Amino acid sequence: MxxxxxxxxxxxxxxxxxxxxxxxxxxxxxxxxxxxxxxxxxxxxxxxxxxxxxxxxxxxxxxxxxxxxxxxxxxxxxxxxxxxxxxxxxxxxxxxxxxxxxxxxxxxxxxxxxxxxxSCDPAFPPPWPVVKQAAADLSCRGSVDYMLKARRIEPALQRWIPR
Known part of the structure:
Protein backbone atom coordinates (compact mmCIF):
# COMPACT_ATOMS: atom_id res chain seq x y z
CA MET A 1 0.00 0.00 0.00
CA SER A 119 7.20 -14.53 10.43
CA CYS A 120 5.57 -16.51 13.21
CA ASP A 121 5.66 -19.64 11.10
CA PRO A 122 7.46 -22.28 13.22
CA ALA A 123 9.48 -23.20 10.11
CA PHE A 124 10.86 -19.65 9.83
CA PRO A 125 13.56 -18.90 9.08
CA PRO A 126 14.27 -21.74 6.70
CA PRO A 127 17.63 -23.48 7.07
CA TRP A 128 20.42 -22.41 4.75
CA PRO A 129 20.36 -25.61 2.60
CA VAL A 130 16.67 -24.99 1.80
CA VAL A 131 17.33 -21.37 0.80
CA LYS A 132 20.38 -22.39 -1.22
CA GLN A 133 18.42 -25.04 -3.15
CA ALA A 134 15.50 -22.67 -3.82
CA ALA A 135 17.93 -20.02 -5.10
CA ALA A 136 19.64 -22.55 -7.36
CA ASP A 137 16.28 -23.66 -8.76
CA LEU A 138 15.20 -20.08 -9.43
CA SER A 139 18.52 -19.06 -10.96
CA CYS A 140 18.03 -21.67 -13.69
CA ARG A 141 14.83 -19.96 -14.81
CA GLY A 142 16.00 -16.48 -15.72
CA SER A 143 18.55 -13.72 -15.67
CA VAL A 144 18.43 -12.90 -11.94
CA ASP A 145 21.30 -14.35 -9.91
CA TYR A 146 19.32 -15.68 -6.95
CA MET A 147 22.40 -17.43 -5.59
CA LEU A 148 24.02 -14.03 -5.12
CA LYS A 149 20.94 -12.86 -3.25
CA ALA A 150 20.85 -16.02 -1.16
CA ARG A 151 24.48 -15.53 -0.13
CA ARG A 152 23.47 -12.14 1.31
CA ILE A 153 20.95 -13.97 3.51
CA GLU A 154 23.25 -16.82 4.56
CA PRO A 155 25.09 -15.00 7.42
CA ALA A 156 21.78 -13.99 9.03
CA LEU A 157 20.53 -17.57 8.83
CA GLN A 158 23.77 -18.88 10.34
CA ARG A 159 23.51 -16.41 13.25
CA TRP A 160 19.82 -16.99 13.93
CA ILE A 161 19.18 -18.59 17.32
CA PRO A 162 15.62 -19.57 18.28
CA ARG A 163 14.25 -18.16 21.52
Missing amino acids: EIDPEVIALRDRFHVPADDHRFRVICADGVDYVAQAEGRPDILFLDGFDNRGLPLALSERAFYDSCRKRLGRAGLLVANLCDNSMAFTVLQHRIAGSFDGRVIGVPAEQYGNRIVFA
Whole structure:
Protein backbone atom coordinates (compact mmCIF):
# COMPACT_ATOMS: atom_id res chain seq x y z
CA MET A 1 0.00 0.00 0.00
CA GLU A 2 1.02 3.55 -0.58
CA ILE A 3 -0.49 6.67 0.95
CA ASP A 4 0.45 8.99 -1.94
CA PRO A 5 -1.31 8.48 -5.29
CA GLU A 6 1.48 10.40 -7.02
CA VAL A 7 3.94 7.72 -5.91
CA ILE A 8 1.64 4.98 -7.22
CA ALA A 9 1.53 6.82 -10.56
CA LEU A 10 5.31 6.23 -10.81
CA ARG A 11 5.01 2.44 -10.47
CA ASP A 12 6.21 1.76 -14.04
CA ARG A 13 9.34 3.81 -13.48
CA PHE A 14 10.20 1.64 -10.45
CA HIS A 15 9.19 -1.65 -12.14
CA VAL A 16 6.27 -2.29 -9.79
CA PRO A 17 4.15 -4.97 -11.47
CA ALA A 18 0.58 -4.34 -12.56
CA ASP A 19 -2.20 -5.31 -10.20
CA ASP A 20 -3.63 -8.78 -10.73
CA HIS A 21 -5.22 -11.59 -8.72
CA ARG A 22 -1.96 -12.20 -6.79
CA PHE A 23 -0.60 -8.67 -6.31
CA ARG A 24 -2.04 -5.20 -5.84
CA VAL A 25 -0.98 -1.80 -4.65
CA ILE A 26 -3.55 -0.14 -2.41
CA CYS A 27 -3.76 3.63 -1.90
CA ALA A 28 -4.27 4.00 1.85
CA ASP A 29 -2.61 4.90 5.12
CA GLY A 30 -0.63 1.75 5.94
CA VAL A 31 -1.17 1.91 9.70
CA ASP A 32 -4.95 2.21 9.34
CA TYR A 33 -5.18 -0.34 6.55
CA VAL A 34 -3.16 -3.02 8.32
CA ALA A 35 -5.19 -2.56 11.51
CA GLN A 36 -8.64 -2.50 9.91
CA ALA A 37 -8.70 -4.29 6.55
CA GLU A 38 -10.09 -7.75 6.02
CA GLY A 39 -8.20 -10.72 4.67
CA ARG A 40 -4.87 -12.38 5.34
CA PRO A 41 -2.20 -11.62 2.76
CA ASP A 42 0.74 -13.99 2.41
CA ILE A 43 3.25 -11.11 2.45
CA LEU A 44 3.31 -7.51 3.63
CA PHE A 45 6.05 -5.34 2.15
CA LEU A 46 6.97 -2.30 4.22
CA ASP A 47 8.93 0.52 2.62
CA GLY A 48 7.41 3.46 4.44
CA PHE A 49 9.90 6.28 4.17
CA ASP A 50 8.99 9.90 3.74
CA ASN A 51 11.34 12.86 3.31
CA ARG A 52 12.38 12.62 7.00
CA GLY A 53 12.81 8.86 7.25
CA LEU A 54 10.55 6.17 8.68
CA PRO A 55 7.42 7.80 10.14
CA LEU A 56 6.90 7.31 13.87
CA ALA A 57 3.67 5.36 13.33
CA LEU A 58 5.61 2.77 11.31
CA SER A 59 8.22 2.51 14.06
CA GLU A 60 5.96 1.53 16.95
CA ARG A 61 5.44 -1.94 18.36
CA ALA A 62 1.66 -1.55 17.95
CA PHE A 63 2.10 -1.32 14.17
CA TYR A 64 4.17 -4.50 14.05
CA ASP A 65 1.62 -6.23 16.29
CA SER A 66 -1.03 -5.27 13.73
CA CYS A 67 1.12 -6.66 10.92
CA ARG A 68 1.46 -9.92 12.83
CA LYS A 69 -2.30 -10.22 13.40
CA ARG A 70 -3.06 -9.35 9.81
CA LEU A 71 -0.65 -11.89 8.30
CA GLY A 72 -1.69 -14.92 10.24
CA ARG A 73 0.48 -17.88 11.17
CA ALA A 74 2.55 -18.42 8.02
CA GLY A 75 2.61 -14.84 6.67
CA LEU A 76 5.82 -12.95 6.00
CA LEU A 77 6.67 -9.32 6.77
CA VAL A 78 9.41 -7.85 4.57
CA ALA A 79 10.48 -4.44 5.86
CA ASN A 80 12.99 -2.06 4.29
CA LEU A 81 14.62 -0.14 7.14
CA CYS A 82 17.37 2.44 7.42
CA ASP A 83 20.75 0.98 8.40
CA ASN A 84 21.33 3.43 11.23
CA SER A 85 22.72 0.89 13.70
CA MET A 86 20.99 2.25 16.80
CA ALA A 87 17.58 2.79 15.19
CA PHE A 88 17.79 -0.46 13.24
CA THR A 89 18.52 -2.48 16.39
CA VAL A 90 15.55 -0.94 18.21
CA LEU A 91 13.21 -1.59 15.26
CA GLN A 92 14.42 -5.14 14.76
CA HIS A 93 13.78 -5.86 18.46
CA ARG A 94 10.27 -4.40 18.18
CA ILE A 95 9.54 -6.53 15.16
CA ALA A 96 10.99 -9.59 16.91
CA GLY A 97 8.69 -8.95 19.87
CA SER A 98 5.68 -9.01 17.57
CA PHE A 99 6.80 -12.11 15.66
CA ASP A 100 7.86 -14.45 18.47
CA GLY A 101 11.53 -13.69 17.78
CA ARG A 102 11.42 -15.12 14.26
CA VAL A 103 13.26 -12.27 12.55
CA ILE A 104 16.37 -11.96 10.42
CA GLY A 105 17.99 -8.78 9.11
CA VAL A 106 19.95 -8.66 5.87
CA PRO A 107 21.94 -5.78 4.35
CA ALA A 108 20.15 -4.41 1.29
CA GLU A 109 21.88 -4.37 -2.07
CA GLN A 110 22.07 -0.59 -1.84
CA TYR A 111 24.07 0.61 1.15
CA GLY A 112 22.17 2.48 3.82
CA ASN A 113 19.28 0.07 4.21
CA ARG A 114 18.58 -3.34 5.69
CA ILE A 115 15.78 -5.73 4.92
CA VAL A 116 14.05 -7.45 7.83
CA PHE A 117 12.14 -10.68 7.26
CA ALA A 118 9.73 -11.73 10.02
CA SER A 119 7.20 -14.53 10.43
CA CYS A 120 5.57 -16.51 13.21
CA ASP A 121 5.66 -19.64 11.10
CA PRO A 122 7.46 -22.28 13.22
CA ALA A 123 9.48 -23.20 10.11
CA PHE A 124 10.86 -19.65 9.83
CA PRO A 125 13.56 -18.90 9.08
CA PRO A 126 14.27 -21.74 6.70
CA PRO A 127 17.63 -23.48 7.07
CA TRP A 128 20.42 -22.41 4.75
CA PRO A 129 20.36 -25.61 2.60
CA VAL A 130 16.67 -24.99 1.80
CA VAL A 131 17.33 -21.37 0.80
CA LYS A 132 20.38 -22.39 -1.22
CA GLN A 133 18.42 -25.04 -3.15
CA ALA A 134 15.50 -22.67 -3.82
CA ALA A 135 17.93 -20.02 -5.10
CA ALA A 136 19.64 -22.55 -7.36
CA ASP A 137 16.28 -23.66 -8.76
CA LEU A 138 15.20 -20.08 -9.43
CA SER A 139 18.52 -19.06 -10.96
CA CYS A 140 18.03 -21.67 -13.69
CA ARG A 141 14.83 -19.96 -14.81
CA GLY A 142 16.00 -16.48 -15.72
CA SER A 143 18.55 -13.72 -15.67
CA VAL A 144 18.43 -12.90 -11.94
CA ASP A 145 21.30 -14.35 -9.91
CA TYR A 146 19.32 -15.68 -6.95
CA MET A 147 22.40 -17.43 -5.59
CA LEU A 148 24.02 -14.03 -5.12
CA LYS A 149 20.94 -12.86 -3.25
CA ALA A 150 20.85 -16.02 -1.16
CA ARG A 151 24.48 -15.53 -0.13
CA ARG A 152 23.47 -12.14 1.31
CA ILE A 153 20.95 -13.97 3.51
CA GLU A 154 23.25 -16.82 4.56
CA PRO A 155 25.09 -15.00 7.42
CA ALA A 156 21.78 -13.99 9.03
CA LEU A 157 20.53 -17.57 8.83
CA GLN A 158 23.77 -18.88 10.34
CA ARG A 159 23.51 -16.41 13.25
CA TRP A 160 19.82 -16.99 13.93
CA ILE A 161 19.18 -18.59 17.32
CA PRO A 162 15.62 -19.57 18.28
CA ARG A 163 14.25 -18.16 21.52
